[in-house]
Amino acid sequence: MRVEPAAVEASGWGWRHATRKDFALRAVDFAIRPGERVLLLGASGAGKSTLMAGLAGVLGGDEEGEQEGSLTIDGVDAREARGRVGLVLQDPDSQIILERLGDDAAFGCENLNVPREEIWQRVRESLDLVGLDALDLRRSTRHLSGGQRQRLALAGVLAMKPGLLLLDEPTANLDPAGVQEVHDAVREVIETTGQTMVVVEHHIDVWLDLVDRVIVLGRPDADSLSGGVIADGTPDEVFASMGDVLAEGGAWVPGRAIPNYRPGTRSVTASGDAEAALADGNKESLSAGDRSAGDRSADDAKAVAAEAAGRPVLSCHNLSFGRGTALGTGIDLDFHAGEVTALMGPNGAGKSTFALTLAGLLQPIDGQVLVAEELAPSPNRREPVHWKSRELLGRIGMVFQEPEHQFAANFVRDEVSIGPKSMGQSQDEAYRTADRMLERMNLTRFAKANPYTLSGGEKRRLSVASMLAAAPRILVMDEPTFGQDFRTWTEMVRLIAAIRDHGSCVIMVTHDEALVDALGARRVMFQERSEA
Amino acid sequence: MSESVSIRVTGTGHGKQHGPASDAAVKPAVSDVVTVSAQDTREDPLKPASPSWFVAKVNPVSRIIGALLLCIPMFFSLDLVSATTALGIEFVLLWIGGVTPWTVCRRTWPVWIAALGSFISVFLYAKVSGRILWSVGWIVISEGSFPLALATAIRVAAIAVPGVILALGLDPTDLADGLVEILHFSPRFVYGGLAGMRMFTLLQDDWRALGLSQRSRGLGDGNAISRALSQAFGLLVLSIRRATKLATAMEARGFGSDAPRSQARISQLKAVDWLFYAICLSVPLISLGVAIATGHWRLAFTGGA
Numbered sequence: 001m002r003v004e005p006a007a008v009e010a011s012g013w014g015w016r017h018a019t020r021k022d023f024a025l026r027a028v029d030f031a032i033r034p035g036e037r038v039l040l041l042g043a044s045g046a047g048k049s050t051l052m053a054g055l056a057g058v059l060g061g062d063e064e065g066e067q068e069g070s071l072t073i074d075g076v077d078a079r080e081a082r083g084r085v086g087l088v089l090q091d092p093d094s095q096i097i098l099e100r101l102g103d104d105a106a107f108g109c110e111n112l113n114v115p116r117e118e119i120w121q122r123v124r125e126s127l128d129l130v131g132l133d134a135l136d137l138r139r140s141t142r143h144l145s146g147g148q149r150q151r152l153a154l155a156g157v158l159a160m161k162p163g164l165l166l167l168d169e170p171t172a173n174l175d176p177a178g179v180q181e182v183h184d185a186v187r188e189v190i191e192t193t194g195q196t197m198v199v200v201e202h203h204i205d206v207w208l209d210l211v212d213r214v215i216v217l218g219r220p221d222a223d224s225l226s227g228g229v230i231a232d233g234t235p236d237e238v239f240a241s242m243g244d245v246l247a248e249g250g251a252w253v254p255g256r257a258i259p260n261y262r263p264g265t266r267s268v269t270a271s272g273d274a275e276a277a278l279a280d281g282n283k284e285s286l287s288a289g290d291r292s293a294g295d296r297s298a299d300d301a302k303a304v305a306a307e308a309a310g311r312p313v314l315s316c317h318n319l320s321f322g323r324g325t326a327l328g329t330g331i332d333l334d335f336h337a338g339e340v341t342a343l344m345g346p347n348g349a350g351k352s353t354f355a356l357t358l359a360g361l362l363q364p365i366d367g368q369v370l371v372a373e374e375l376a377p378s379p380n381r382r383e384p385v386h387w388k389s390r391e392l393l394g395r396i397g398m399v400f401q402e403p404e405h406q407f408a409a410n411f412v413r414d415e416v417s418i419g420p421k422s423m424g425q426s427q428d429e430a431y432r433t434a435d436r437m438l439e440r441m442n443l444t445r446f447a448k449a450n451p452y453t454l455s456g457g458e459k460r461r462l463s464v465a466s467m468l469a470a471a472p473r474i475l476v477m478d479e480p481t482f483g484q485d486f487r488t489w490t491e492m493v494r495l496i497a498a499i500r501d502h503g504s505c506v507i508m509v510t511h512d513e514a515l516v517d518a519l520g521a522r523r524v525m526f527q528e529r530s531e532a
Numbered sequence: 533m534s535e536s537v538s539i540r541v542t543g544t545g546h547g548k549q550h551g552p553a554s555d556a557a558v559k560p561a562v563s564d565v566v567t568v569s570a571q572d573t574r575e576d577p578l579k580p581a582s583p584s585w586f587v588a589k590v591n592p593v594s595r596i597i598g599a600l601l602l603c604i605p606m607f608f609s610l611d612l613v614s615a616t617t618a619l620g621i622e623f624v625l626l627w628i629g630g631v632t633p634w635t636v637c638r639r640t641w642p643v644w645i646a647a648l649g650s651f652i653s654v655f656l657y658a659k660v661s662g663r664i665l666w667s668v669g670w671i672v673i674s675e676g677s678f679p680l681a682l683a684t685a686i687r688v689a690a691i692a693v694p695g696v697i698l699a700l701g702l703d704p705t706d707l708a709d710g711l712v713e714i715l716h717f718s719p720r721f722v723y724g725g726l727a728g729m730r731m732f733t734l735l736q737d738d739w740r741a742l743g744l745s746q747r748s749r750g751l752g753d754g755n756a757i758s759r760a761l762s763q764a765f766g767l768l769v770l771s772i773r774r775a776t777k778l779a780t781a782m783e784a785r786g787f788g789s790d791a792p793r794s795q796a797r798i799s800q801l802k803a804v805d806w807l808f809y810a811i812c813l814s815v816p817l818i819s820l821g822v823a824i825a826t827g828h829w830r831l832a833f834t835g836g837a
Contacts, residue, residue: 086784091777094778094781098705098726099703100705110793111785111786112786113794116796142733153781157785160785333564343566348571349571360748389746389752400744404766405766407766408766419750524564526565529568529569
């Protein structure tokens with residue numbers, strides 16, 4: 001299957017969303033020759049996704065925003081170039097449109113009015129290219145893995161035979177095996193079709209072997225026409241001259257050293273004042289809480305004592321967990337203060353369910369999750385799942401995988417003050433705690449914004465901030481670094497290290513080897529029982 | 533790299549013993565293994581389009597038309613004979629079509645509850661006909677109560693049972709194809725709705741996660757109604773966001789323009805569909821005919837006794 005590769009040209013292009021005052025990006029100039037494979041980089045907020053949507057012609061008409069300059073595919077305005085461009089997006093859940101695999105792959109062709117026999121021929125070819133040819137066309141799309149879903153989305157796009165293939169962080173939500181699957185499928189596709197390709201991705205190394213050009217977008221300035229393209233060239237050129245700028249902007253530049261925040265490397269942690277601020281924040285946030293500061297330091301002392309005695313702050317005994325049916329049975333694990341534990345393993349193995357069970361949110365199917373006596377509301381009530389919701393505050397916090405699942409207030413500042421307020425602080429005190437948290441998380445300027453309007457990285461930081469405001473002794477995090485750029489990632493690592501060094505117990509579900517390595521975390525691997 | 537010691541945690545299980553952490557710097561990072569049940573990687577068995585081999589051959593659109601043909605005439609009569617005859621014929625036809633009476637009853641249990649409900653209400657509150665046997669307040673039981681109640685209950689079953697059985701296993705995608713190709717509904721409307729319906733599963737997960745997160749944020753103790761309200765608001769916001777993403781994905785695949793669109797799947801009426809219509813129409817005709825012939829027929833809405 002070969003397609004005619006498309007030429008892309010942007011000249012002085014810019015876009016302002018109708019609801020925003022400033023342009024998302026402007027003064028973008030570049031010309032991509034047919035068949036070129038481009039990696040598009042830029043700090044978060046530089047408008048990469050907007051540019052991709054613009055190229056795909058899905059930004060909408062005049063009522064959705066204002067365009068300046070021009071953006072063309074083979075000389076045709078991108079908004080009119082229907083079918084010449086195929087876009088694969090980040091979220092595997094929202095790209096599957098129809099119930100049956102074959103129907104889903106055929107959907108784009110139908111919309112382009114491709115004759116029926118040709119549709120099915122193209123569908124088979126496309127599924128073959130992305131390595132899904134072994135699956136029945138009638139198979140339900142419901143139970144595909146993340147990697148399979150993204151490959152199906154790719155096949156659906158491919159069947160439209162677009163001259164330009166756009167990939168907007170197609171692997172950000174996948175586990176390492178899924179990333180590899182999608183990468184290999186894309187390689188197969190572009191080598192066969194010769195399409196022009198533009199890919200956006202923070203993790204540069206994933207795509208480095210497939211791209212021959214790198215374009216870097218700068219953050220637009222509200223008052224001037226600066227911004228636009230700040231670097232453009234071969235990967236070697238761009239990384240040599242722009243490596244630091246890119247890293248500063250959040251890209252995962254190849255060969256960049258991962259910071260070391262392993263236990264005992266306090267000199268490093270001290271460099272961020274996060275730790276001091278955290279200690280400070282915890283003390284103050286509880287000063288007017290339901291327990292006095294005195295009690296709290298007594299608690300701290302006890303927790304330290306428990307740790308010194310080698311006793312875990314959280315442990316599971318003969319635990320079976322799952323929703324309805326048990327995913328794992330007979331699990332005994334201990335978690336200690338001042339320790340980071342990484343729960344790792346393939347997607348769908350049940351790590352998140354396990355994490356929710358540890359956090360006292362899901363009833364164990366059998367066995368127990370027990371919190372150290374010192375930390376329990378009373379010595380005989382050590383099972384967090386039986387606690388009141390408020391009793392979890394300050395004891396066990398859960399940061400959800402999807403930050404939006406956690407938002408409960410209309411303003412960022414209120415969002416963060418929910419925890420302290422529920423713990424008995426007055427409105428003013430709770431706001432003070434919140435403001436400190438926001439400052440630390442670099443979110444102060446969004447205090448009055450609605451949580452839902454933040455960018456992905458900002459939402460993630462907010463969800464962590466609002467959990468930390470309640471100063472939990474045990475913090476459970478589900479994929480804290482999912483889809484984060486390097487800068488947010490580094491902040492997150494530093495923060496987790498600070499929480500750990502403050503004596504809290506951190507349990508995180510993650511696929512992120514670099515994160516586990518940087519923190520020197522204990523690894524708990526989830527493995528599927530091999531079928532006999 | 534951290535050194536790793538593998539400890540398999542299994543059935544009988546034993547806790548890993550941490551030594552006293554005398555020196556934090558050399559605390560080893562130990563790797564444990566949690567064994568979980570294998571994810572179901574088998575091919576999902578393809579679900580039949582209907583429990584009946586015959587209905588499965590019929591176009592989904594015909595199944596809806598057939599259900600209407602079956603039930604609409606039944607609304608015009610109110611006697612025991614026509615209802616019973618219809619229900620009897622339906623059971624026999626379904627049996628021939630491959631659905632045993634027992635399966636029919638099992639799959640349509642809500643219908644029988646509804647039928648019982650209508651029986652009780654008609655029995656207790658129906659218009660008086662004949663001698664009054666017993667009455668307390670609004671409740672009046674007369675001689676006519678029992679036959680009328682029974683006729684109503686059986687009629688409810690006769691109308692709803694085939695409808696439910698015909699709907700079982702109905703594939704939404706096939707129905708959408710039929711609506712577009714046979715009834716010429718707008719593809720934008722039909723496929724847009726179809727894609728939206730698939731999001732319900734995602735929204736169920738969202739709802740659950742929202743509830744858990746409220747608990748973890750200390751907001752889970754208040755009264756259940758206000759909690760459900762704020763959870764519902766969260767769900768509304770999430771569903772709008774999901775819908776927006778889905779719309780973008782669909783638009784990126786060329787959906788939603790006014791340009792002509794082809795269909796990957798053929799949906800058309802065949803001889804079997806016309807046969808099916810004839811069968812569906814014959815059921816009420818025969819049963820009404822029997823009722824008229826035996827002199828039991830009573831037109832609904834006239835209220836005459």
